[in-house]
Amino acid sequence: MSRLQVELPGLKMKNPVMPASGCFGFGQEYAEFYDLNKLGAVAVKAATPETRAGNPTPRVAETESGMLNAIGLQNPGVDHIVKNELPWLEKFHVPILANIAGKTEEDYVEAAKRISRSSNVHAIELNVSCPNVKEGGLQFGSDPGMAAGLTKAVKKVSEVPVYVKLSPNVTNITEMAAAVEAAGADGLSMINTLVGMKIDIRTGRPVLANKTGGLSGPAVKPVAVRMIYEVSQKVSIPIIGMGGIYTAEDVIEFFMAGASAVAVGTANFSDPYACPQIIDDLDELLKEMNVSNISELTGRSWKSWEKSLS
Amino acid sequence: MNKENLTVLSQEKLTSKIFKMKLKGASVKTMLTPGQFVHLKVGERHPVLRRPISICSVEADILTIVYRVEGQGTKLLNQKAAGETVDTLGPLGQGFPLTEESTALLIGGGVGIPPLLYLAEQLYRRGTKVKVILGYRKKEEIFLEEEFQKYGEVIVTTEDGSKGVKGFVTDAIAEAGAYDVFYTCGPKPMLRAVETASSKKGYISLEERMGCGVGACLACVCDKQKPFEGKAYVKACRDGPVFEAGEVIV
Numbered sequence: 001m002s003r004l005q006v007e008l009p010g011l012k013m014k015n016p017v018m019p020a021s022g023c024f025g026f027g028q029e030y031a032e033f034y035d036l037n038k039l040g041a042v043a044v045k046a047a048t049p050e051t052r053a054g055n056p057t058p059r060v061a062e063t064e065s066g067m068l069n070a071i072g073l074q075n076p077g078v079d080h081i082v083k084n085e086l087p088w089l090e091k092f093h094v095p096i097l098a099n100i101a102g103k104t105e106e107d108y109v110e111a112a113k114r115i116s117r118s119s120n121v122h123a124i125e126l127n128v129s130c131p132n133v134k135e136g137g138l139q140f141g142s143d144p145g146m147a148a149g150l151t152k153a154v155k156k157v158s159e160v161p162v163y164v165k166l167s168p169n170v171t172n173i174t175e176m177a178a179a180v181e182a183a184g185a186d187g188l189s190m191i192n193t194l195v196g197m198k199i200d201i202r203t204g205r206p207v208l209a210n211k212t213g214g215l216s217g218p219a220v221k222p223v224a225v226r227m228i229y230e231v232s233q234k235v236s237i238p239i240i241g242m243g244g245i246y247t248a249e250d251v252i253e254f255f256m257a258g259a260s261a262v263a264v265g266t267a268n269f270s271d272p273y274a275c276p277q278i279i280d281d282l283d284e285l286l287k288e289m290n291v292s293n294i295s296e297l298t299g300r301s302w303k304s305w306e307k308s309l310s
Numbered sequence: 311m312n313k314e315n316l317t318v319l320s321q322e323k324l325t326s327k328i329f330k331m332k333l334k335g336a337s338v339k340t341m342l343t344p345g346q347f348v349h350l351k352v353g354e355r356h357p358v359l360r361r362p363i364s365i366c367s368v369e370a371d372i373l374t375i376v377y378r379v380e381g382q383g384t385k386l387l388n389q390k391a392a393g394e395t396v397d398t399l400g401p402l403g404q405g406f407p408l409t410e411e412s413t414a415l416l417i418g419g420g421v422g423i424p425p426l427l428y429l430a431e432q433l434y435r436r437g438t439k440v441k442v443i444l445g446y447r448k449k450e451e452i453f454l455e456e457e458f459q460k461y462g463e464v465i466v467t468t469e470d471g472s473k474g475v476k477g478f479v480t481d482a483i484a485e486a487g488a489y490d491v492f493y494t495c496g497p498k499p500m501l502r503a504v505e506t507a508s509s510k511k512g513y514i515s516l517e518e519r520m521g522c523g524v525g526a527c528l529a530c531v532c533d534k535q536k537p538f539e540g541k542a543y544v545k546a547c548r549d550g551p552v553f554e555a556g557e558v559i560v
Contacts, residue, residue: 025526029548032311032524053542060521060529062383065356069521074528218355246355269522270351270358272399273313 003286006261006295008238009186010123010161011095013040015279016294020242020265021099026085033272036092043097043263046127049110051077056209061198066217068196070132070210073101078111086118095122109153116158123160129167129192131214141167144179151183161186169195177231189240191224217266218244225257232258232299248281255297312337315395324453330376338373341365344428345405345515345552349523351397352386362520364425376424402523406513406552411490414438417479417504419445419496427457434461441486445479448472480507501560512555518546532558
């Protein structure tokens with residue numbers, strides 16, 4: 001087994017790095033830069049049962065070491081995605097984590113049913129944490145009872161393992177995590193973006209047409225690390241960690257906090273080669289650290305251990 | 311897809327906020343189409359997004375860009391000295407199609423002016439008659455006027471009337487006389503005004519706020535006037551920034 005190989009429910013990954021949902025489209029644009037086989041997995045853009053046009057522009061605003069986005073789950077609808085987007089990814093030997101969203105429980109169930117039957121979808125990710133849509137999204141992600149109910153309903157129809165993507169915009173993320181674990185979730189993705197705002201001082205108005213947006217990038221990394229550190233001690237399902245990962249060192253930090261795999265989002269925009277670069281650097285770094293497999297590092301920040309790192 | 315650390319050759323101040331920068335590298339030789347842009351990385355973890363800057367001119371392996379120092383990103387770009395490098399992605403996007411028509415009217419405003427210079431040069435070389443209208447706020451903010459004069463007749467407009475025609479670029483269209491096709495780049499209100507003022511075929515280049523620059527993030531989508539094959543939007547970074555006039559809602 002290589003240093004980088006990890007195995008999570010449904011996702012047998014040659015390395016622990018995947019591009020995060022919403023930051024990579026359905027892969028076609030980045031395939032012009034590198035061979036997607038390099039990736040551990042691909043988390044594709046959120047699918048809703050119906051076509052969604054998303055929010056008005058401006059949809060992005062830059063902030064200190066981060067960015068706000070309010071795309072609003074624009075997507076061509078689950079049927080179009082299953083028929084036209086996912087088949088293109090079949091030529092790569094990379095598992096797909098399919099992100100789904102909706103306004104109602106029925107929406108999630110419908111999307112899960114249809115997308116989980118695609119041959120190259122190995123797991124689904126329930127997006128209960130999008131801060132940029134009026135209905136659904138975050139409301140499911142901020143009430144443990146609703147999140148658990150939704151998880152249960154989706155688990156019933158999904159043919160593949162189900163990950164729940166948690167929102168940091170809650171008072172107690174551990175309670176949310178425990179609720180969806182009890183409801184049958186196979187894993188967690190965390191964190192989604194933090195709700196934020198930027199005001200244009202020349203106009204005196206918010207920069208984003210949606211007014212608020214989700215903050216991502218290096219600015220949110222310490223929040224993600226802390227939340228993964230807390231949650232991983234309370235649940236026994238694996239965590240896909242995300243939130244401002246830019247380097248191999250960041251990946252190690254997320255593992256030590258308690259992650260079992262990671263997703264890279266905003267860094268893809270800074271550098272389209274971010275994922276392959278991190279993967280190469282990570283292999284080198286683990287070699288230097290004398291780690292035989294990266295899984296050994298999961299939760300090292302809070303677990304008792306005998307051997308110190310070299 | 312090209313990504314290269316281009317070497318800075320020079321920075322030159324054109325007006326109080328407008329700078330001309332020359333960069334050198336092998337990938338510049340692929341920057342053949344006017345209207346395309348380069349996506350420049352100016353920081354490591356801040357700013358997180360690249361800066362889309364239009365191609366102003368290309369000579370062999372030397373790229374010229376003309377940009378306005380506006381926010382933190384362009385300020386950092388401005389601090390790059392000769393000999394330093396800039397992480398450059400590009401060329402990106404769809405540029406201006408070169409017309410078969412005999413007379414082209416180029417209309418630019420503000421930082422929408424630079425990409426028209428590369429276009430003017432290529433049209434001129436093909437034997438197309440080039441007419442140019444350049445819009446500025448005031449005399450002190452004029453740049454690139456002389457460069458355009460190499461390729462055709464140039465009319466300058468200033469909002470305060472301190473030089474040329476007083477008013478906006480559209481106030482000078484009548485003076486420019488007959489033309490077969492127009493090309494325009496500048497702020498949206500200007501593009502709208504030009505589209506309304508002209509009944510000829512034309513191409514517009516959008517200045518949209520972009521994220522990834524390669525078509526993945528959907529930050530820069532624009533609605534189409536009429537959905538085509540079920541698609542109601544375009545991505546400015548990948549499907550544009552140049553569109554046929556009337557194709558997208560500006």
